[in-house]
Amino acid sequence: MINAIERPDNSGAPEAPGPGTEPVIDLELERQEILKRYRRLLRAAKPMLKGDDAKLIKKAFNTSAEAHKNMRRRSGEPYIYHPLAVAQIAVEEIGLGPTSIVAALLHDVVEDTDTTIADIDRAFGPKVARIIDGLTKISGYFEYGSSQQAENFRKMLLTLSDDVRVILIKLADRLHNMRTLESMPRDKQLKIASETIYIYAPLAHRLGLYTIKSELEDLYLKHVEPEAYKDIAKKLRETRLARDRFIGRFIEPIEKDLAETGIKYIIKGRPKSIYSIWTKLNKSKKPFEEIFDLFAVRIILDVLPEEEKAACWRAYSIVTDHYKPNPDRLKDWISTPRTNGYESLHTTVMSKLGQWVEVQIRTERMNEIAEKGYAAHWKYKGNDTKTGEGIEAWISQVRDMIESAGSGDKKAAIEFVDDFRSNLYSEEVFVFTPKGDLQVLQRGATALDFAFDIHTQIGARCMAAKVNNTLVPLSYVLQNGDQVEVITSNRQKPSEDWLRFVVTSKAKTKIKDLIKEENKRYVTDGRELVNKKLRILRVEMTNEIINQLRAYFGSKTTDDFFYRVGKGHIDVAELKKFKSDKEAKENRANKLNTDTLPDAKAFVKELKKIHGERADADMLLIGEDMDRIDYTLSKCCNPISGDDVFGFVTINDGIKIHRVTCPNAVELMSNHGNRIIKAKWTSQKELAFLAGLRITGTDRVGLINDVTRVISNELHINMRSVAIDSKDGIFEGNIRLYVHDTGHLETLMRKLERVQGVFEVVRFDS
Numbered sequence: 028m029i030n031a032i033e034r035p036d037n038s039g040a041p042e043a044p045g046p047g048t049e050p051v052i053d054l055e056l057e058r059q060e061i062l063k064r065y066r067r068l069l070r071a072a073k074p075m076l077k078g079d080d081a082k083l084i085k086k087a088f089n090t091s092a093e094a095h096k097n098m099r100r101r102s103g104e105p106y107i108y109h110p111l112a113v114a115q116i117a118v119e120e121i122g123l124g125p126t127s128i129v130a131a132l133l134h135d136v137v138e139d140t141d142t143t144i145a146d147i148d149r150a151f152g153p154k155v156a157r158i159i160d161g162l163t164k165i166s167g168y169f170e171y172g173s174s175q176q177a178e179n180f181r182k183m184l185l186t187l188s189d190d191v192r193v194i195l196i197k198l199a200d201r202l203h204n205m206r207t208l209e210s211m212p213r214d215k216q217l218k219i220a221s222e223t224i225y226i227y228a229p230l231a232h233r234l235g236l237y238t239i240k241s242e243l244e245d246l247y248l249k250h251v252e253p254e255a256y257k258d259i260a261k262k263l264r265e266t267r268l269a270r271d272r273f274i275g276r277f278i279e280p281i282e283k284d285l286a287e288t289g290i291k292y293i294i295k296g297r298p299k300s301i302y303s304i305w306t307k308l309n310k311s312k313k314p315f316e317e318i319f320d321l322f323a324v325r326i327i328l329d330v331l332p333e334e335e336k337a338a339c340w341r342a343y344s345i346v347t348d349h350y351k352p353n354p355d356r357l358k359d360w361i362s363t364p365r366t367n368g369y370e371s372l373h374t375t376v377m378s379k380l381g382q383w384v385e386v387q388i389r390t391e392r393m394n395e396i397a398e399k400g401y402a403a404h405w406k407y408k409g410n411d412t413k414t415g416e417g418i419e420a421w422i423s424q425v426r427d428m429i430e431s432a433g434s435g436d437k438k439a440a441i442e443f444v445d446d447f448r449s450n451l452y453s454e455e456v457f458v459f460t461p462k463g464d465l466q467v468l469q470r471g472a473t474a475l476d477f478a479f480d481i482h483t484q485i486g487a488r489c490m491a492a493k494v495n496n497t498l499v500p501l502s503y504v505l506q507n508g509d510q511v512e513v514i515t516s517n518r519q520k521p522s523e524d525w526l527r528f529v530v531t532s533k534a535k536t537k538i539k540d541l542i543k544e545e546n547k548r549y550v551t552d553g554r555e556l557v558n559k560k561l562r563i564l565r566v567e568m569t570n571e572i573i574n575q576l577r578a579y580f581g582s583k584t585t586d587d588f589f590y591r592v593g594k595g596h597i598d599v600a601e602l603k604k605f606k607s608d609k610e611a612k613e614n615r616a617n618k619l620n621t622d623t624l625p626d627a628k629a630f631v632k633e634l635k636k637i638h639g640e641r642a643d644a645d646m647l648l649i650g651e652d653m654d655r656i657d658y659t660l661s662k663c664c665n666p667i668s669g670d671d672v673f674g675f676v677t678i679n680d681g682i683k684i685h686r687v688t689c690p691n692a693v694e695l696m697s698n699h700g701n702r703i704i705k706a707k708w709t710s711q712k713e714l715a716f717l718a719g720l721r722i723t724g725t726d727r728v729g730l731i732n733d734v735t736r737v738i739s740n741e742l743h744i745n746m747r748s749v750a751i752d753s754k755d756g757i758f759e760g761n762i763r764l765y766v767h768d769t770g771h772l773e774t775l776m777r778k779l780e781r782v783q784g785v786f787e788v789v790r791f792d793s
Contacts, residue, residue: 057105061092064111071118072128080125087132087151094136102210109203110134116199120239122399127192130158134196137163154190161193162200194230201227202239205246214705217673217687220247221696235368238398244302251687252305259301259308262315270298270322277378278324284345290338291329298322312787323385327394335390336361339372342388350376353383361393363457366467368396459510468505471530475501478513479534486534487541488515502528520545543586546594550586553593560599564606578678579605658682658706660716664689664792667716669769674704690792708768715765717747718772722779724786726758734785737778738764744775761791 065088072084091110098106114131117123123131129151136142137159144163148156205223208216224247231240249256274296285292298304298321307318326346330338339361346352356375364370372388389397456470458477468476474494478501479486492499493512505511521541529535557576561568573585580597582588591597658674664686666672671687675695684706685692696703722734731751738744744764751760766772776788 075124087129091132094140112203113199134162216250218696218700220250221693225697241300248302280349293327296324325387328390339388352376461512474503476531476534483537488519490516490519549593550589553589560602661685672706674706676702719791720762721791722760724784726753
């Protein structure tokens with residue numbers, strides 16, 4: 028029998044099967060399968076191997092196989108399948124080389140065994156050791172208010188400026204974990220999937236790995252919204268033949284003209300990702316059948332580097348000879364590539380059947396960069412192309428951001444990740460300096476963002492700007508082609524108001540740092556005032572008390588709290604109320620301190636000891652053992668019986684129940700996964716849950732009466748509030764009412780949709 032060792036919470040972790048569930052395992056068959064996968068890896072890597080590379084890969088494989096020999100994944104498979112799969116993705120789908128293969132094979136060894144980074148350094152060299160160190164999670168306990176996920180992500184980013192392969196291997200690791208997520212329990216699926224959509228998919232996008240980004244997004248949807256995923260996938264399958272016929276007719280005249288030019292080409296139509304279609308459906312509020320731009324046509328040209336630009340525009344001319352283009356939808360990323368190295372010509376044209384079709388025109392080289400992003404950039408670095416320049420500049424910005432975050436007071440990891448994330452998905456705007464130099468900023472950037480992009484001191488002293496020789500305020504949003512001149516003054520000082528309109532991470536970080544320097548004395552004064560008042564109240568000023576005060580007064584950081592006290596925004600007399608509220612809460616909770624518990628499981632265990640089972644809670648089961656314990660329903664999403672939900676251990680209010688589709692769910696699971704617990708509805712008494720419905724339609728006499736009759740007379744539902752607005756024959760109403768469960772709510776929605784004049788009924792969160 029193969030032993031199964033359970034590893035701590037980790038998306039790729041093996042877990043022990045339950046008692047009596049050990050499968051019958053053929054060890055010889057497994058050994059043959061492991062060798063088969065190893066040989067497949069070597070075949071994929073062969074074109075890039077030199078010297079002793081093959082020997083080093085073999086050594087890494089043997090080291091990893093030995094380290095993981097008694098470990099199994101949750102699915103029951105040998106754990107070595109995972110590092111082999113990560114290495115395979117790194118080679119085939121990202122295009123990484125021998126050093127990355129070795130690091131991918133070893134990426135979990137330090138975390139799972141007694142092997143140290145120093146051991147890896149001696150055996151495989153400093154480059155591999157540095158990559159492994161970046162991939163190895165931080166262990167141990169974290170201060171109150173910190174997030175283990177955010178701390179680990181920040182640590183990984185610290186190596187980004189030295190070696191981007193850390194991030195690329197982590198993306199390969201995350202992709203394989205998402206592909207094998209079915210075997211994980213529901214709460215871990217939600218945590219891992221949310222973390223993926225929050226950070227890893229945007230990161231893949233930023234590094235130009237569009238194929239991986241799309242797959243990560245689709246896998247997120249598959250596990251978080253499985254019914255929506257299946258529905259869209261089914262409709263795509265059902266419409267495939269009609270779509271193929273349409274694409275065939277659309278490209279026929281283009282193929283004929285391209286063939287006459289003598290240029291080698293490939294034309295293919297591809298449906299958009301399921302996630303992007305789902306996003307479009309949610310945004311437009313239209314059914315699948317009314318969404319026309321579900322696919323794109325891609326033209327890939329095989330030409331010499333010096334002929335690329337002319338060939339792409341020639342293909343564009345052929346397309347627009349046959350189909351009328353939308354002038355607002357032309358995107359030229361060949362003349363000015365995106366900062367992640369992406370080059371392509373995009374246009375949207377009207378087909379003969381009256382449907383808009385997106386056409387992407389690129390060369391083989393551009394297509395490989397679009398598929399493999401940053402890694403492909405190295406292959407073409409010797410050519411006279413702009414490939415990768417933007418990524419190098421972006422990595423330089425990340426380096427600056429990390430250095431800024433590390434100076435002075437330690438920046439909260441969550442704030443750092445949020446700032447970092449804000450730049451990942453952004454579109455770009457191209458502007459010019461007075462001398463005509465091109466500057467690329469994220470779309471929405473202002474004149475002040477531009478100033479900080481030039482130099483921190485120019486940003487700090489910026490008082491206005493001239494755009495195209497016209498004076499504009501600092502908050503002016505830049506447009507493509509603007510020529511910007513910054514006007515500075517030595518008397519100007521950074522203001523907190525600036526943070527309201529800057530959008531780039533660089534500007535935000537620098538402004539915060541400058542303001543911190545300016546306001547250090549307020550922080551010092553505030554700390555002294557708080558310390559003096561707490562002594563009078565006979566409360567010891569510990570880190571725990573400071574963090575409780577920060578949360579109580581709604582401050583993001585402790586320095587922010589002290590600053591507000593020092594500035595006089597918070598009166599120290601209010602600390603007395605804090606003390607009395609704290610004591611009252613401790614008495615109510617029988618002195619249970621949720622913020623000192625290590626994780627959600629421990630909290631549930633303690634809560635059971637103290638409160639026992641909730642008297643009326645045969646409706647919601649919580650935790651690993653599915654117990655009936657106390658909770659409150661979150662007001663941000665108003666879950667009702669039947670919703671897919673999870674529990675979240677709050678700092679002061681015990682367990683709160685959220686819907687999986689709650690607007691805050693992704694952030695909670697991404698930054699505080701250890702405080703997420705299972706929650707599941709079971710049979711319940713007829714209890715009332717507050718829900719909201721938004722009704723739209725065409726106005727008529729008696730419509731409101733018909734709507735309220737269905738609610739009150741037919742289904743006997745109590746309404747809490749009704750707000751109706753009618754304008755130009757169109758009405759919109761928001762109704763808050765009490766229902767028993769999702770089935771009760773859906774019945775009501777179906778009945779309301781049948782009322783004459785009602786166009787749409789949707790549920791909304793508070």
